[in-house]
Amino acid sequence: MRLRTYEIADTKEIIKLFYDTAHEVNIHDYTEEQVDAWAPANMDIDVWIKGLGSKFTYVAEEQGKIIGFGELEINGHLDRFYYHKDFQRKGIGKKILEQLESKAKVLGIEKLFTEASITAKPFFESHNFSVMKQQEVEWRGQKLIKFVREKLIEYLLNWFNLKQ
Structure with a gap:
């Protein structure tokens, strides 16, 4: 697997x-109607x-x-963060998250945050994201449960440890 920055041709x-x-x-965690609203069949490529x-978008590719792929905004927000259905639980998400965290450290971002789906909740829990609140969001007339999660970046602590 190789990680690289997003290119328009990837869209x-x-x-x-x-x-x-x-x-x-x-x-597995949402209804068909909810998933259709979340990821409709006809998405606007220009919007994507x-x-x-x-954003700072990184792409994982193999062969x-x-x-x-995962996206980091300058304020620490992790927007879209997805990996292929055939590569679930194989370390792809961990590698993408490590890259996003590394970029956040370079940018001096102190906290990452996201709105994780029910499906993504265990992944973010296992990577030390705390649940701040549960929320209900509406997309195209469908209500979905999401979890606002955050994680403090540890680079300051590591920097202080190096100075001792």
């Missing part, structure tokens, strides 16, 4: 990965290009195939 494959993951993985390009 169609990322959209497909997002759609497939929602419809084949998240479907703008969104992916406006030329995109198997995951």
Whole structure:
């Protein structure tokens, strides 16, 4: 597996990965109507290009195939964070998160936060993200349960330890 920065040419494959993951993985925790609202069949590629390009977006690929991606905003928000349905529980998410955390440290970000799905809740728990609150969000007329989670970046603590 190789991690790299997002390129515009990745967009169609990322959209497909997002759609497939929602419809084949998240479907275990949400209804078909909710998943259809979350990841509709017809997504606007220009909106995705703008969104992916406006953040620090990293792509995981294996043998030329995109198997995951994650986005970091300058304020520490992890927006979209998905990996391929065939690569669940294989360390892909961990590698993407490590890259996002590394970038956050370089940027001096002190806290990461996200709105994790029910499906992603165990992943973020295992990577020391605390639940701040449960929320109900509405997308295209469907209400979905999400969890606002956050994690303090440990680079300050590590820096102080190095000075001692």
